[in-house]
Amino acid sequence: MMRDFSDSHRWLSINTATVRKQWALDRIIDECARRGIRAISPWRDQVAAVGLDRVARQLKETGIELSGYCRGGFFPAADAAGLKAALDDNRRAIDEARTLNAPCLVLVVGSLPGALNGSPVHRDIGRVRQEVRDGIAATMEYARQMAMPLAIEPLHPMQAAERACINTLEQALDLCDELDPARSGGLGVAVDLYHVWWDPKLQQQIARAGADRLLAFHVCDWLVPTRDLLNDRGMMGDGVIEIRKARGWVEAAGFAGHSEVEIFSEHWWSQPGERVLDLCIERHRQVV
Amino acid sequence: MMRDFSDSHRWLSINTATVRKQWALDRIIDECARRGIRAISPWRDQVAAVGLDRVARQLKETGIELSGYCRGGFFPAADAAGLKAALDDNRRAIDEARTLNAPCLVLVVGSLPGALNGSPVHRDIGRVRQEVRDGIAATMEYARQMAMPLAIEPLHPMQAAERACINTLEQALDLCDELDPARSGGLGVAVDLYHVWWDPKLQQQIARAGADRLLAFHVCDWLVPTRDLLNDRGMMGDGVIEIRKARGWVEAAGFAGHSEVEIFSEHWWSQPGERVLDLCIERHRQVV
Numbered sequence: 001m002m003r004d005f006s007d008s009h010r011w012l013s014i015n016t017a018t019v020r021k022q023w024a025l026d027r028i029i030d031e032c033a034r035r036g037i038r039a040i041s042p043w044r045d046q047v048a049a050v051g052l053d054r055v056a057r058q059l060k061e062t063g064i065e066l067s068g069y070c071r072g073g074f075f076p077a078a079d080a081a082g083l084k085a086a087l088d089d090n091r092r093a094i095d096e097a098r099t100l101n102a103p104c105l106v107l108v109v110g111s112l113p114g115a116l117n118g119s120p121v122h123r124d125i126g127r128v129r130q131e132v133r134d135g136i137a138a139t140m141e142y143a144r145q146m147a148m149p150l151a152i153e154p155l156h157p158m159q160a161a162e163r164a165c166i167n168t169l170e171q172a173l174d175l176c177d178e179l180d181p182a183r184s185g186g187l188g189v190a191v192d193l194y195h196v197w198w199d200p201k202l203q204q205q206i207a208r209a210g211a212d213r214l215l216a217f218h219v220c221d222w223l224v225p226t227r228d229l230l231n232d233r234g235m236m237g238d239g240v241i242e243i244r245k246a247r248g249w250v251e252a253a254g255f256a257g258h259s260e261v262e263i264f265s266e267h268w269w270s271q272p273g274e275r276v277l278d279l280c281i282e283r284h285r286q287v288v
Numbered sequence: 289m290m291r292d293f294s295d296s297h298r299w300l301s302i303n304t305a306t307v308r309k310q311w312a313l314d315r316i317i318d319e320c321a322r323r324g325i326r327a328i329s330p331w332r333d334q335v336a337a338v339g340l341d342r343v344a345r346q347l348k349e350t351g352i353e354l355s356g357y358c359r360g361g362f363f364p365a366a367d368a369a370g371l372k373a374a375l376d377d378n379r380r381a382i383d384e385a386r387t388l389n390a391p392c393l394v395l396v397v398g399s400l401p402g403a404l405n406g407s408p409v410h411r412d413i414g415r416v417r418q419e420v421r422d423g424i425a426a427t428m429e430y431a432r433q434m435a436m437p438l439a440i441e442p443l444h445p446m447q448a449a450e451r452a453c454i455n456t457l458e459q460a461l462d463l464c465d466e467l468d469p470a471r472s473g474g475l476g477v478a479v480d481l482y483h484v485w486w487d488p489k490l491q492q493q494i495a496r497a498g499a500d501r502l503l504a505f506h507v508c509d510w511l512v513p514t515r516d517l518l519n520d521r522g523m524m525g526d527g528v529i530e531i532r533k534a535r536g537w538v539e540a541a542g543f544a545g546h547s548e549v550e551i552f553s554e555h556w557w558s559q560p561g562e563r564v565l566d567l568c569i570e571r572h573r574q575v576v
Contacts, residue, residue, distance in 0.1 A: 112528060115512045123528045129488065158446040160486035161512050161528045171488045198448035200417065200459045224403045224449050226517055240400060240411045240449045 001078040002251050010101035012284045013039035013067035015262035016046055022273035025050045038257045041068040054129055056099050067258040068216045074110035075135025076128040078121045087174035090139045094148045104149040104215040106190045112166040128165045137179055144186050151188040158229050169196050169205040176213055185212050192218035197241040203249050211254025219243055220263045231264045238288040259288050290539050293573055294395045300572045303550035304334055310561035313338045321350040324337035327546045329356040344387050355546035356504045357390035362398035364416040364422025367411045378427045382436045392437040392476045392503040399453040416453045425467055432474050439503035441478040446517050457484055457493040469564035475501050480506035485529040491537050499542025507531055508551045525575040547576050
């Protein structure tokens with residue numbers, strides 16, 4: 001029943017952070033097009049650097065589609081002005097995602113305000129979890145008008161203080177149940193195996209999510225040892241994640257979209273971009 | 289209802305790994321005794337370096353008791369000989385814990401065989417989770433004869449590949465329910481806040497554990513940023529963990545034992561041991 005990726009990379013998508021230090025986004029799109037890669041997931045700063053309209057045009061010309069748009073979120077703020085700025089920024093992200101015809105906006109929800117700069121304003125993770133719920137609820141209204149699904153991405157617990165206070169698939173799905181009990185398709189999850197591979201409830205929660213809540217599927221690998229909490233992700237096949245087994249689970253739940261490669265890695269950023277993309281294609285066929 | 293730690297360190301315990309690079313265990317015990325610290329939790333290699341009988345004698349002389357003994361576990365093995373060696377070693381750990389009159393043997397359960405050396409023999413985390421269950425079940429028989437409770441310590445998910453495939457309190461308690469449904473007191477958990485602070489189900493699962501399964505309570509802090517996956521733990525009060533709130537939860541569940549300081553940190557290992565112990569006492573009173 002599982003799709004066979006071994007003889008084609010029809011369902012490969014490249015998250016453009018994977019080669020962000022090698023190339024600007026216009027070059028990344030060209031290099032993907034040249035290799036028959038049919039989808040990408042770009043980051044807002046990369047889009048802004050090239051220009052939104054130009055990127056939209058280039059995607060149309062090359063026939064490359066998006067598997068997601070990175071990213072909205074970072075809802076918890078130090079004060080009311082900060083919260084307003086965050087909500088405004090999320091609306092802009094939705095507008096951009098619409099312009100680029102993204103299937104979803106990925107949400108990295110944020111956590112303790114100030115923690116990303118090493119100076120947390122407070123330590124109340126329960127409070128920011130409430131604020132994230134409220135921020136998503138507020139953003140959903142606009143997202144619904146714009147027909148842009150929001151994909152909550154649970155991040156690895158080692159990033160709970162700075163980047164996301166949603167750290168398991170179960171927690172993300174509990175929030176989906178609360179905010180979208182009708183399963184409208186407007187709210188779901190991005191399953192990034194790097195963040196969730198360790199979870200003893202992974203298979204169970206993927207099944208619970210189902211097709212209407214599985215909005216994105218990200219792959220890379222967990223290296224042994226891992227030397228950095230942020231930028232030491234591995235190429236698929238170089239670590240310990242059972243990627244194909246997990247792809248079987250998401251497909252059994254009804255997911256039929258792209259397998260998106262997202263590798264934050266000082267090592268891979270130091271390699272020629274051509275080599276990285278070629279290897280992504282090879283490993284996509286071999287081990288994803 | 290919560291115990292007041294502000295004017296006494298009666299309930300402070302020092303996990304002796306905290307000053308392992310400064311001193312051998314006999315010196316650590318002396319330094320603790322000098323400061324009125326009434327409990328420690330030593331590691332097997334530290335005990336072996338000084339001699340089990342000598343440590344037992346010194347504890348008796350100083351009146352210092354144990355809050356736990358570190359550690360048993362590491363059940364998954366590459367082959368049958370490896371498994372037998374692991375089970376034998378766990379029995380020896382129980383014997384030592386008995387000799388030292390420990391209230392429990394802490395289990396770091398292990399994970400993918402070979403991963404700790406950077407060469408995992410396989411990647412099947414589901415399989416090692418079964419092996420851990422079987423290993424604990426086998427070890428419980430001897431532990432029961434020796435009246436030595438076993439405390440499963442869930443480790444942070446960032447250590448899931450190498451050190452422990454039990455990564456949440458819920459998972460540990462599910463195992464307790466399976467292996468000791470009668471809640472005999474012979475199997476429980478060690479709650480180390482460093483490993484579980486991020487868990488959205490922490491409060492709920494502590495309540496579920498209850499007094500008969502809360503065998504140990506470990507504290508330190510999560511630094512922002514954290515620069516190393518293993519040896520960058522913080523002194524209580526220097527990070528983002530809401531330690532007192534969590535102590536309130538374990539005490540509400542009936543826990544009335546020691547608050548054990550366990551700090552793996554290149555920074556604190558580089559400081560004079562006297563200063564580290566003095567600060568542990570100070571922070572225990574101020575923020576624990």
